[in-house]
Amino acid sequence: MRSARGLMLAYTATIADPDATAALFADDGVIELPYLASIGLPPRIAGPDEIRAFIVGLLKMVPDFGFDHVAIFIDTPDQAFGEYSVDRSTVTGRPFSQTYAGRLVAEQGKIKLLRESLDLVRAARAVLPNGVADIPAHG
Template sequence: MTVIMMNARELILAYTANIADPVAASTLFADDGVIELPYLESLGIPPRIEGPDAIREFITGLLERVPDFGFDEVNIFIETDDQIFGEWSVETTTVDGRPFSQTYAGRLVAENGKIKLLRESLDLVRAARAMLPNGVADIPQ
């Protein structure tokens, strides 16, 4: 059996292409692979999701709130075989009809053909407007 090893570019392209399929997206991560969303704790989202099972559950939860979530464009600005830095964007609506428009900036670290780390940042105000019942007013001060 031949194992195909993906580099960082191939992994981010596979992840963004498969985000609407939580199983496919989560299998791209190493057993100790992590998604870090450092600023989202104030929205009730854990800042660190570790392991394929937890990542699959996280993506499933996201799709319950934003069923048509999918990345429209991926731009890679810095790249080596094992790391990339770039932006990926989404334009859709939440289940209650709110616009969900976001550009993520992220760094992906690949190890042994899997995602070891995906650290993303995004516009917290835009996320709050889309995801919280009272928008930005629900962000704790």
């Protein structure tokens, strides 16, 4: 049975393979990306099928998406916290350079929860047609 650390390493290694990545998640496993709500996207992707579809969509925007420089800072049998970076180009040729922070909760050898954060402004500049101008104003 994989530990949280093993699952985080597997997730970061297989992110470019939607089927392999989705298979790491429990049937009720989720990825939470709270920052996506600010650009009108669902902040919670639940279950292997939705996770697979999300990664397929990500790969359409950043075809050679992959994580580099994985560092795990907290490592217990059922939780891991780490940072992992990506430095690629989008389909439009814009740079997509991020450092993600992720907290992973494991249950019975599968990912139950992966909550990630990144710099939304940098992501918007890379993938939205008008960059940060496409982020809805709040207030």
